Structure formats: C-alpha cells, structure tokens
Amino acid sequence: MKPLVVVVVVVVVALAAAVAVALEVGGDLGAQQEVEALLAFKQSADWNGGRLRSWGRGSNLCTQWVGVSCVKGRVSKLVLEDYDLVGGIDSLLRLRSLRLLSLKNNALNGSIPPDLTNWRNVKFVFLGGNHLSGSIPRSISQLAHLWRLDLSNNRLSGPVPSSMDALTNLLTLRLEGNELSSALPPLAHLTMLNDFNVSANQLRGTIPKTLERFNASTFAGNAGLCGSPLPRCASILEPPSPAPSPDHTIDPPPPFRAYVPSSLAMPSHSNDTSMGDAVVLVLMTSMFLVYYWRRSGRRGRKFEDRSSSSASGFGSQLDQQSKHGTYASKPRTLVFVGGGGSGQAPSFDLEHLLRASAEMLGKGSLGSAYKAMLVDGYVVAVKRLKDVTSTSRKDFEQHIELIGRMRSPHLVQLQAYYYAKDEKLLVYDYMPNGSLHSLLHGNRGPGRVPVDWTTRINIALGAARGLAYIHQESGSHKIPHGNIKSSNVFLDRNGVARIGDFGLALLMNSAACSRLVGYRAPEHWETRRISQKGDVYSFGVLLLEILTGKAPVQRDGVHDLPRWVQSVVREEWTAEVFDLELMRYRDIEEEMVGLLQTAMACVAHSPDARPKMSQVVRMIEEIRGNASPESFDSQSQLSSSQSEGA
Structure with a gap:
C-alpha cells in the first residue's frame, strides 16, 4: 500500500507543477500575443510609420508604447485619437484584457469584426469619426460590461441590432451620422441609457415608446422616422373629412360665447336689473361667509379637542412604553439650551410636547425617535434615550449643555431636554428631507431618481464641516461623535447636510456602546473606546458609501467596504468602485478620484496616519473647487482623462 501512496503523491505533485508551468507559459504567451496583435495593427494603420514609432520589439509595451496602458502586464487601455490611422481593427480582437478602446477621429476602414466575444470585459468603445462600413454585428450583445459605445460618423449600414437590448449597463449609444436603415428596436431594457443619438441615418418607422423620452434632435435627419417626439406618423393621422356634396350645405358653427352666470353678467342699463344683480351678489357673499364661519368653527373645535386630550398624543405613546408610570406624576420641566431651536426663544413647554400628535x-x-407636531403646527424631533449610564443629574446636564452650545449650520440643533431618573428626552430641530442613508439606498429599483455628483459632494462637505466643528468646539473635552453613519447624516429643508446624534455615545453604558452600529475603526475592537480618530475612520467609510453607492456591511467585527475598495484599487481597476449612477456625468472623474483618495486616507489602519477632520474639510473644498457640470458628453469624456477606463 505504501508504494502506491508514494506513486500517487508523485503523480499529483508532477501534475501540479505541470499546471503551474502551463499557466505561467500561458500568461507569457498571452502577453506575447498582445505584442504581435499591436504590431500587426501598427503595420496596417500607421501608413507613414511616424505616429507609432515608439511601438517596437526593443521597448516595453506597457511603459513606452504611446497610447497603451497595462494592468499586470496585460493591455487594458488603447487610446489613439486623431492619429491619422487607417486600415482595419481585426487584429485588436486579440487584446483579451482590454477595458477601454478609443480610436476616435482617424480614417479606419473595413468592417467591425463579426465575433466580438474576445472583448467581453470591455467597458468603453469609442470608434466615432472613422470610415468603418458594414453592419453592426449581433455579437455586440456579448459585451455585457459595456457602458459607453460610440460608433458615430462612420459608414455603417443595416439595422440597429435588437440584440443590443442585452447591454443593460449601457449609458451611452452614439450611432448618428451613418447609413443605418430599417426600424428602431424598442431597446426596452436599456433603462440606464442617458446619452443616445441616431440622427442623420436612414431609419424608418415609428419611434418605440421606450425611446420617446429623448428629444427630437436624437432622431432628426431620418426621413422615414415618425412618432413622438417627431411629428405623428401619417398612417395614424385621422382621415380628412369628405367634401360636402353640392346639394348639401353645412351650417357654420355658432359663434363662441363664454358662459357667465346671470348674477355676474354685465348689467344692462335697466336700474331694476342692476338692483337685482346686486341683491343676488350680496346673498351669495353672505352664504359663503356663513359657510366658512361654520366650517372654521368645526375645525377649531376639533383642533381644541385634539390639543386638550393627550390620549393619542406623544405623552400617551411614552406612557404605553414606559415601565415607570405616567408623565402625570413626573416633574414637568423642559430645559431649553442655547436659546431654543435655531437661536429662537422657546415657544412651547413640556405640556405642549406631551399633547402633541406624534x-x-x-x-x-441610542433609543427611539419621534416626530412630534405641536398644536401650533410647529414640528420637532424627540429622542427618547435608553441605556444611559448612572451618572448624576449634574453630570448629565453639564454634558447636554455642552452639546447644546454647539451651534453650526451642519449640526442638527438640540433645542431642549427633559431629565428624570427613569426617563430622558432630547428635543431637536426636525429634518424634513430624511437621511443620507435613505437618499443613497432607498428605492434602488425602477423609477429611482439618481443622486447626482454635485449633491453627493455637497453632502460630503457639509457632513465633514459638521464633524470638524464638533471636534474643534469641544476643546479640551475632545468630544467624539462616536456613531458616524449615513443614517445619522440628515438633510434640512434646503438640502444642507447636518450631523445628528453627536456626543450621545458618551452617555451610554458599555453594553449600549458595544451595540452602536456606526462604522467602527479597527482599534475600537481592542480598546472598546470611541475617539475623534475613530470618527475620522468612520467618516472615511461614509465617503466610500457616497462614492460606491454600497452600504457597509459588518463581518467579523470589520466593515467590508474599505477592504473591498482597497482590493479593487490595489488591482488598479479604480473605476470599478464608483456607483454606476455617477457614470452618466461628465468631467467628474478627477473629483471622484480625489474624494476616493481622501476617503482612503481617512480609513488608514493606523490612527496616527489619519488626517484631522479640519484637514479633511480642506481636502474636499479643494476637490469641490472644480466645476462639476451635470451632463455627459461622450465625444470628449475620455480624451483628457482615462481614470475610469480600468
């Protein structure tokens, strides 16, 4: 038996070695194939031999060949725009690791290869402004990761393939200036499509309803196209009315007269008629006033009934959940801090609050949160704290007063608090536009309105300013927030970002602190302490959430979002990390990468390596200083920046 085992082991080791050698050789062969493919392209395309002179066997493909970028020694980007290149592109199909191909504004000819499956990982194809002919191959449906496709201003003919409907990630489809014919397919599954143009072709038929959302210029220059947003198709126009026979006359329509009630008609010259009209008008006015008085009286009585009873009010809700009796037996003292909400003097007391509808x-x-509407229509948010440490009333009040003195446009302002041994309430300004969490992750299905880049970076900057203010204003106390997460970043009625729940983590007992779901820094799991450096880490995770559109998930005590982003960036596929909703906007790649770098600095493993929040604010201000137009132009998007081509 033993000799047999030895033989098996030897065979397995030999096979493993053979596989390893084969993989290594295969990798080398793949790189060599790419060299040969590009040299073949150069031979046919660079007709004068001058534009691609850096391409040669004696130079490094990835570092010295113009227009070529690599990842792990394999070609990932090929960008050669306005190079006077000619010939076909068939040889480029051997670039199996290609992510970005941009050969715009050359003189390339021939047809698009019929089998594009080798490019199944490509994301950007820009071939506009050439002399390509033939049809668009059906195999284009195999490019499942394709985001942008520009084949405009060529000589392509035939139909627009219905197989394109499989490109569900497509943001850009530019086919204008060709000789495409037949009817447009519905392309019903291209819900992300934002930049679309088929003008100046030979298309005909009715524009599908799924494409009616684009404007008329998208379809202009196709004499056979009709239907919204172009004029209606002749086949569905109502037939003209038959001409009348000679012995039959058609009466002209009666002149238009607006209907006016007799009581409001212009008076005649008769004094009796004028008097009658005046009496009618007075009676109508009187009836209206009586009706309005009765209705407002009923509304007032209902309002008084609601305000005088706490059976269904906020106090009743608290009593139902309380284990310590009703509020009728508690001290009725609501302590205002900092002059009340938004610096105004308080206009309500605890009685008003307990009678409020909630x-x-x-x-x-940290506890339950309520929306409470006072009898005068004023709305506040109330936090009912739980698991507060057994600190003295004096210590509690001093801490709350310190929090209450913090006044910033980027903080949810604390207005007042209520303290009893077994009950503690905090009253805040109410934020009507919800949280960042709901904005980013709510309704991710069909019909969702994407969150644009300007909104995201403004929220990031506002939240950074709020957190920096907390760190600076607490002075020697060094109060951390302790629970930074997207559900604690709120938007006020003007859409300004405000930090909520700041400073409350220090009031919680150790068991409650361990349950906080903010984005914990790595050192927290060892020290179990919250700190301002930990806040910076948490804010970095928040920035990654804004950039990626992904909610952080905690696994084994660690949030996975920084890990995932770091692994992607390490492989140089930087564009993979960004939320697909952001890819429809132009001229923002530099800003997105800048904010990504800021986030990565914040989530550094070592606390000492992380910047201060005041520095983070300056970083984001510098990023935001650049213009961020809210539209996308695929013609020039990647000419100046290739950062998203990975």
Whole structure:
C-alpha cells in the first residue's frame, strides 16, 4: 500500500507543477500575443510609420508604447485619437484584457469584426469619426460590461441590432451620422441609457415608446422616422373629412360665447336689473361667509379637542412604553439650551410636547425617535434615550449643555431636554428631507431618481464641516461623535447636510456602546473606546458609501467596504468602485478620484496616519473647487482623462 501512496503523491505533485508551468507559459504567451496583435495593427494603420514609432520589439509595451496602458502586464487601455490611422481593427480582437478602446477621429476602414466575444470585459468603445462600413454585428450583445459605445460618423449600414437590448449597463449609444436603415428596436431594457443619438441615418418607422423620452434632435435627419417626439406618423393621422356634396350645405358653427352666470353678467342699463344683480351678489357673499364661519368653527373645535386630550398624543405613546408610570406624576420641566431651536426663544413647554400628535420615526441603538407636531403646527424631533449610564443629574446636564452650545449650520440643533431618573428626552430641530442613508439606498429599483455628483459632494462637505466643528468646539473635552453613519447624516429643508446624534455615545453604558452600529475603526475592537480618530475612520467609510453607492456591511467585527475598495484599487481597476449612477456625468472623474483618495486616507489602519477632520474639510473644498457640470458628453469624456477606463 505504501508504494502506491508514494506513486500517487508523485503523480499529483508532477501534475501540479505541470499546471503551474502551463499557466505561467500561458500568461507569457498571452502577453506575447498582445505584442504581435499591436504590431500587426501598427503595420496596417500607421501608413507613414511616424505616429507609432515608439511601438517596437526593443521597448516595453506597457511603459513606452504611446497610447497603451497595462494592468499586470496585460493591455487594458488603447487610446489613439486623431492619429491619422487607417486600415482595419481585426487584429485588436486579440487584446483579451482590454477595458477601454478609443480610436476616435482617424480614417479606419473595413468592417467591425463579426465575433466580438474576445472583448467581453470591455467597458468603453469609442470608434466615432472613422470610415468603418458594414453592419453592426449581433455579437455586440456579448459585451455585457459595456457602458459607453460610440460608433458615430462612420459608414455603417443595416439595422440597429435588437440584440443590443442585452447591454443593460449601457449609458451611452452614439450611432448618428451613418447609413443605418430599417426600424428602431424598442431597446426596452436599456433603462440606464442617458446619452443616445441616431440622427442623420436612414431609419424608418415609428419611434418605440421606450425611446420617446429623448428629444427630437436624437432622431432628426431620418426621413422615414415618425412618432413622438417627431411629428405623428401619417398612417395614424385621422382621415380628412369628405367634401360636402353640392346639394348639401353645412351650417357654420355658432359663434363662441363664454358662459357667465346671470348674477355676474354685465348689467344692462335697466336700474331694476342692476338692483337685482346686486341683491343676488350680496346673498351669495353672505352664504359663503356663513359657510366658512361654520366650517372654521368645526375645525377649531376639533383642533381644541385634539390639543386638550393627550390620549393619542406623544405623552400617551411614552406612557404605553414606559415601565415607570405616567408623565402625570413626573416633574414637568423642559430645559431649553442655547436659546431654543435655531437661536429662537422657546415657544412651547413640556405640556405642549406631551399633547402633541406624534409618530415614531424609528428605533436605534441610542433609543427611539419621534416626530412630534405641536398644536401650533410647529414640528420637532424627540429622542427618547435608553441605556444611559448612572451618572448624576449634574453630570448629565453639564454634558447636554455642552452639546447644546454647539451651534453650526451642519449640526442638527438640540433645542431642549427633559431629565428624570427613569426617563430622558432630547428635543431637536426636525429634518424634513430624511437621511443620507435613505437618499443613497432607498428605492434602488425602477423609477429611482439618481443622486447626482454635485449633491453627493455637497453632502460630503457639509457632513465633514459638521464633524470638524464638533471636534474643534469641544476643546479640551475632545468630544467624539462616536456613531458616524449615513443614517445619522440628515438633510434640512434646503438640502444642507447636518450631523445628528453627536456626543450621545458618551452617555451610554458599555453594553449600549458595544451595540452602536456606526462604522467602527479597527482599534475600537481592542480598546472598546470611541475617539475623534475613530470618527475620522468612520467618516472615511461614509465617503466610500457616497462614492460606491454600497452600504457597509459588518463581518467579523470589520466593515467590508474599505477592504473591498482597497482590493479593487490595489488591482488598479479604480473605476470599478464608483456607483454606476455617477457614470452618466461628465468631467467628474478627477473629483471622484480625489474624494476616493481622501476617503482612503481617512480609513488608514493606523490612527496616527489619519488626517484631522479640519484637514479633511480642506481636502474636499479643494476637490469641490472644480466645476462639476451635470451632463455627459461622450465625444470628449475620455480624451483628457482615462481614470475610469480600468
């Protein structure tokens, strides 16, 4: 038996070695194939031998060949625009690792290869402004990762393939200036399509309803196309009315007369008629006033009934959840801090608050939150704290007063608090536009309105300013937020980002602190302490959430989002990390990469390597200083920047 085991082991080791050698040789062969493919392209395309002179066997493909970029020794980008290149592109199909191909504004000819499966990982194809002919191959549907396709201003003919409907990630489809014919396919599954143009072709038929959302210029120059947004198709126009026979006359329509009630008609010259009209007008006015008085009286009585009863009010909700009796037996003292909400003097007391109509907004690790509407229509948010440490009333009040003195346009302002041994309430300004979490992750299905880049970076800057303010204003106390997460970043009525729940983590007992779901820094799991350096880490995760559109998930005590982003960036596929919703905007790649670099600095493993929040604010301000137009132009998007081509 033993000799047999030895033989098996030897065979397995030999096979493993053979596989390793084969993989290594295969990798080398793949790189060599790419060299040969590019040299074949150069031979046919660079007709004068001058534009691609850096391409040669004696030079490094990835570092010295113009227009070529590599990842792990394989060609990932080929960008040669306005190079006077001629010939076909068939040889480039051997570039199996290609992500970005941009050969715009050359003189390339021939047809697009019929089998494009070798490019199944490509994301950007820009071939506009050449002399390509033939049809668009059906195999284009195999490019499942394709985001942008520009084949404009060529000599392509035939139909627009219905197989393109499989390109569900497509943001850009530019086919204008060709000789395409037949009817347009519905392309119903291209819901992300934002930049679309088929003008100046030979298309005909009715524009599909799924494409009616684009403007008329998208379809202009196709004499056979009709239907919205172009004029209606002749086949669906109502037939003209038959001409009348000679012995039949058609009466002209009666002149238009607006209907006016007799009581409001212009008076005649008769004094009796004028008097009658005046009486009618007075009676109508009187009836209206009586009706309005009765209705407002009923509304007032209902309002008084609601305000005088706490059976369904906020106090009743608290009593139903309380284990310590009703509020009728508690001290009725609501302490205002910092002059009340937004610096105004308080206009309500605890009695008003307990009689307010209320609805629960949610339950969190710090307690339950309510929306309370006072009898005068004023709305506040109330946080009912739980698991507060057994600190003295004096210590609690001193801490809350310190929080209350923090006044910034980027903080959710604390207005007042209520303290009892077994109950503690905090009253805040109400934020009507919800949280960043709901904005980013709510309704990710069909019909969702994407969150544009300007909104995201403004929220990032506002939240950074709010957190920096907390760190600076607390002075020697060095108060951390302790629970930074997207559900604690709120938007006020003007859409300004405000940090909520700041400073409360220090009031919680150790068991409650361990349950906080903010984006914890690595050192927290060893020290179990919250700190301002930990806040910076948490804010870095928040920035990654804004950039990626992904909600951080905690696994084994660590949030996975920084890990994932670091692994992607390490492989140089930087564009993979960005939310697909952001890819429809132009001229923002540099800003996105800048914010990504800021985020990565914040999530450094070592606390000492992380910047201060004041520095983070300056970083984002410098990024935001650049213009961020809210439209996309695929013609020039990648000419100046290739950062997203990975």
